[in-house]
Amino acid sequence: MVLLPEVILEAVNVEFAFPGGARALKGVSLQIFQSKKTAIIGPNGAGKTTLFQHFNGILRPDGGKIRFAGRDISYQHASLLNLRKNVGLVFQDPDTQLFAGNVQQEISFGPLNLGLSKEEVRCRVEQVMSALEIEELKDKPTHYLSYGMKKRVALAAVLAMQPLVLICDEPTSWLDSRQTRRIVDFFQKINGQGVTIIFSTHDVDLAYTWADYIYVMKEGAVIESGAPENIFQNEALLKEAELTRPWLVDIGQILKKMGYLPRETSLPRTKEELYHNLMDGVCPR
Amino acid sequence: MLRIDQFAYENRLRSVHPAEKFSYAVLTLTICLVASRPLISLAIILVMGGSIVLQAGIPPKFYIKLMLVPMVFLLVGVLTVALQVSRVSLPLLWGLTVWNLNAGVTAASLGLAANLFLKSLGAVSCLYFLALTTPVLEIIWVMKKAKVPTLFLELMLLVYRFIFVLMETASKIYISQASRHGYASLKASYSSIAWLAANLFAKSYCHARQLFAALLARCYQEELKVLEMPYSLSRKNIAMVALFELALLVLAWRTGVGAAA
Numbered sequence: 081m082v083l084l085p086e087v088i089l090e091a092v093n094v095e096f097a098f099p100g101g102a103r104a105l106k107g108v109s110l111q112i113f114q115s116k117k118t119a120i121i122g123p124n125g126a127g128k129t130t131l132f133q134h135f136n137g138i139l140r141p142d143g144g145k146i147r148f149a150g151r152d153i154s155y156q157h158a159s160l161l162n163l164r165k166n167v168g169l170v171f172q173d174p175d176t177q178l179f180a181g182n183v184q185q186e187i188s189f190g191p192l193n194l195g196l197s198k199e200e201v202r203c204r205v206e207q208v209m210s211a212l213e214i215e216e217l218k219d220k221p222t223h224y225l226s227y228g229m230k231k232r233v234a235l236a237a238v239l240a241m242q243p244l245v246l247i248c249d250e251p252t253s254w255l256d257s258r259q260t261r262r263i264v265d266f267f268q269k270i271n272g273q274g275v276t277i278i279f280s281t282h283d284v285d286l287a288y289t290w291a292d293y294i295y296v297m298k299e300g301a302v303i304e305s306g307a308p309e310n311i312f313q314n315e316a317l318l319k320e321a322e323l324t325r326p327w328l329v330d331i332g333q334i335l336k337k338m339g340y341l342p343r344e345t346s347l348p349r350t351k352e353e354l355y356h357n358l359m360d361g362v363c364p365r
Numbered sequence: 366m367l368r369i370d371q372f373a374y375e376n377r378l379r380s381v382h383p384a385e386k387f388s389y390a391v392l393t394l395t396i397c398l399v400a401s402r403p404l405i406s407l408a409i410i411l412v413m414g415g416s417i418v419l420q421a422g423i424p425p426k427f428y429i430k431l432m433l434v435p436m437v438f439l440l441v442g443v444l445t446v447a448l449q450v451s452r453v454s455l456p457l458l459w460g461l462t463v464w465n466l467n468a469g470v471t472a473a474s475l476g477l478a479a480n481l482f483l484k485s486l487g488a489v490s491c492l493y494f495l496a497l498t499t500p501v502l503e504i505i506w507v508m509k510k511a512k513v514p515t516l517f518l519e520l521m522l523l524v525y526r527f528i529f530v531l532m533e534t535a536s537k538i539y540i541s542q543a544s545r546h547g548y549a550s551l552k553a554s555y556s557s558i559a560w561l562a563a564n565l566f567a568k569s570y571c572h573a574r575q576l577f578a579a580l581l582a583r584c585y586q587e588e589l590k591v592l593e594m595p596y597s598l599s600r601k602n603i604a605m606v607a608l609f610e611l612a613l614l615v616l617a618w619r620t621g622v623g624a625a626a
């Protein structure tokens with residue numbers, strides 16, 4: 081018997097059109113499992129950002145509903161506050177998120193809104209700043225930071241609220257490879273502590289290596305979902321969603337064809353796994 | 366504008382309590398305007414200049430350039446005050462008579478003009494001191510402590526933040542237009558500028574809405590709460606400010622408050 085992980089967030093047939101008339105979501109249904117890492121991928125304009133803004137009640141569906149922890153979300157003031165406390169959303173463009181004068185104050189905004197004491201807030205601010213290596217920016221005004229730094233500050237500002245579910249809209253775009261690595265490691269750490277992570281990305285290698293589960297969106301609908309190795313070996317799907325293949329899938333398939341990896345093993349998910357399989361004289365795990 | 370803001374974050378008086386800098390600037394400004402004595406204005410210009418260049422470490426060249434900005438407007442204004450035109454004969458120091466019209470400067474008008482000129486420069490130097498040594502956020506913080514209404518202060522904060530967003534957006538659009546020869550000819554420049562203005566408005570509106578959404582996402586409830594910075598007051602600074610203001614007052618009193626003007 082398989083124990084299914086619990087569904088923490090769920091979109092049921094969500095329809096949404098912007099006032100301008102563009103139908104951004106056309107009946108989206110998907111489930112987010114607790115303590116898992118879910119990637120949402122798809123071309124520009126697929127509706128990823130719009131969906132994320134539904135998950136913490138910024139946008140309200142025209143049809144269908146959003147469920148959190150087994151209940152339909154209510155759009156009353158108090159329940160929205162509670163939802164936003166538990167579901168943190170990091171915006172795609174950090175400039176739309178940052179408003180305060182300096183980095184420290186920016187990060188303190190969310191926790192202060194939760195009604196925490198000043199000491200507690202100060203403590204949380206210090207914690208996330210050191211975790212994301214931005215302590216030296218603490219007194220800097222946000223408008224003198226580089227884009228990548230702003231990105232990290234925006235993330236820190238949400239993390240300081242310690243949400244149960246962290247939604248990141250393209251967390252690694254514009255970051256250098258070291259910072260990308262750091263953020264991924266950091267996500268890994270909080271995920272290990274039980275935080276559910278949802279992220280959108282155009283980086284197929286990141287989605288392949290790191291996500292537990294993937295939803296592929298296109299033109300306002302979910303067109304496929306599944307484990308990364310299934311998604312990225314589905315040629316027709318990759319073509320339809322205009323996705324490239326992760327390099328590990330490419331290499332894995334070639335090595336299999338050439339006989340360096342046995343045909344019946346699953347493809348390596350990480351660089352380390354690939355080396356391992358090759359070195360170990362090809363034993364399946 | 367941008368450079369001033371940068372200096373506000375990186376000057377040698379950065380760590381001084383903002384309330385001390387604020388009261389130094391505002392008290393001196395008040396005395397300068399109320400006393401209205403050339404001697405006092407002159408003293409204020411010199412002392413503020415000294416504070417800005419020697420204490421805060423602002424490059425003198427930059428400061429002189431800043432002082433030249435109001436100078437242009439001032440000279441025009443002051444000239445019209447100094448110049449007198451009249452039908453009756455005036456005790457002209459210098460002037461000419463055309464037909465039966467006398468035009469020129471008198472001792473009184475010259476004195477008035479000089480006083481106005483120095484008073485304005487003195488006031489401007491006080492404001493420059495504040496702008497160059499104290500970030501806008503800290504000025505807002507001081508005003509909050511002084512019980513200025515929160516709504517007003519939050520507006521100030523957002524306006525300040527938006528100035529930068531607007532400038533960044535404008536420069537991005539400008540660069541993208543210029544790189545496609547949008548400013549190659551005069552005609553192209555006109556249409557590019559028109560586009561820039563229209564786009565800037567649309568983008569800023571979008572930006573404002575998204576910022577509001579992002580604030581909501583972090584549980585915003587009618588007040589922008591952020592951690593306050595820990596500052597400590599320095600007795601020495603307070604004493605120095607008090608002494609200086611006192612000295613100015615004594616000087617003003619000795620030369621007769623508001624007698625002229």
Ligand SMILES: Nc1ncnc2c1ncn2[C@@H]1O[C@H](COP(=O)(O)OP(=O)(O)OP(=O)(O)O)[C@@H](O)[C@H]1O
Pocket residue numbers: 098099100102103104122123124125126127128129130131172
């Ligand atoms: N504020 C808005 N007003 C009107 N239409 C919008 C607005 N925001 C997005 N749209 C439209 O909604 C659709 C979905 O946009 P969305 O931003 O959700 O896509 P996305 O998957 O996040 O794309 P990207 O990968 O570029 O971030 C697009 O067709 C877009 O043009």
Ligand SMILES: [Mg+2]
Pocket residue numbers: 128129130172249
């Ligand atoms: Mg998006």
